[in-house]
Amino acid sequence: MSRRAALTGAALASMAALAGCGESAGAAGAAQGDMALGAAEGAKVTVVEYASVTCGHCAAWQEQVWPQFKAKYVDTGKIRYVFREFPTPPQDVAVAGFLVARCAGEDKYFDVVDAIMASQKEWAAGVQPADSVRTIATGAGLSQAEFQACVTDTEAVKQMEARIQAAQGMGITGTPTFMVNGQRVTDITLDGLSTAIDAELAKS
Numbered sequence: 440m441s442r443r444a445a446l447t448g449a450a451l452a453s454m455a456a457l458a459g460c461g462e463s464a465g466a467a468g469a470a471q472g473d474m475a476l477g478a479a480e481g482a483k484v485t486v487v488e489y490a491s492v493t494c495g496h497c498a499a500w501q502e503q504v505w506p507q508f509k510a511k512y513v514d515t516g517k518i519r520y521v522f523r524e525f526p527t528p529p530q531d532v533a534v535a536g537f538l539v540a541r542c543a544g545e546d547k548y549f550d551v552v553d554a555i556m557a558s559q560k561e562w563a564a565g566v567q568p569a570d571s572v573r574t575i576a577t578g579a580g581l582s583q584a585e586f587q588a589c590v591t592d593t594e595a596v597k598q599m600e601a602r603i604q605a606a607q608g609m610g611i612t613g614t615p616t617f618m619v620n621g622q623r624v625t626d627i628t629l630d631g632l633s634t635a636i637d638a639e640l641a642k643s
Contacts, residue, residue, distance in 0.1 A: 472602050474548055475521045477512065482519035484639045486512070486632070489606060489616040491527035492536040493568070497615045498556040500627060505553075507629050518636060522552070524599065525606050525614050532568040534599060535590045539572060542589035543579035551579050 478484075490497040512518045526533035540551035558571035576586045589595070617624045619635040626632070 471605075472598060473521045473523060474545070475519055476509075476549065477514075478516045478519040480519065483642075484518040484620055484636055485521060486518050486636065487521045487523060487618040489523045489525045489611050489614055491525055491533045491614045492540075492552055492555040493529060493533040493559070494527045494614045495559060498559045500615055501553060501556045504627070504629050504632075508632065511629075511633070512636060517640065522549070523606060524602055525611060525616075526599075526603065527614055529568065532572060534596070535569070536572050536575075537599065538590050538592065538595055539576045539579070539581065539586065541595065542581060542585065542592075543576070547579050551575060554578070 490500075492498075509520075513520045524537045526537065536552075536555040540548045540555070543551045554575045555572060558566070558568070558575065561571050562568050573586060576589070577583075581589060615627060617627050617632065619632070620639050622635070624632055624635045626634075
């Protein structure tokens with residue numbers, strides 16, 4: 440990643456200074472820029488996840504829980520699943536990763552997010568995170584020029600700043616944070632989330 444691209448992400452550091460893998464508080468409500476799967480807006484149950492592609496806990500959840508969670512609730516249309524970006528250190532990598540996911544298009548967004556989270560294993564083995572993001576961008580169909588334009592798009596950066604501010608304004612301080620119909624769920628295992636979701640589904 441070029442110095443210019445890195446600085447673009449670094450410009451968000453002050454906005455995301457409170458972000459970090461670990462403790463977080465609750466938040467609810469629709470937000471501009473939401474990326475969603477499953478049931479349509481207005482569904483009986485909405486699950487919101489605040490996450491970062493550079494958060495180890497998020498990557499672990501994505502690998503260990505997401506496949507079963509998706510099959511049980513998202514693919515069946517029982518819930519509306521909303522993913523909200525909340526960059527955590529290193530912010531430049533997280534920001535670039537989220538920008539690339541959006542540039543890849545809505546149909547590829549979640550695949551790119553998943554791939555970047557999975558690439559954290561490469562980082563542990565010595566691969567530079569920026570190189571992983573660049574490779575994933577290429578795999579998603581972005582040329583080198585498109586990649587550079589994507590991660591230095593000032594309007595896209597402003598929009599991400601607004602999403603970060605909105606999350607912080609609602610008390611989000613870390614990732615992953617899960618909300619079920621506006622109530623924070625601390626047990627984010629499949630059983631813990633199922634308990635909260637099924638209780639909401641059972642309401643008349």
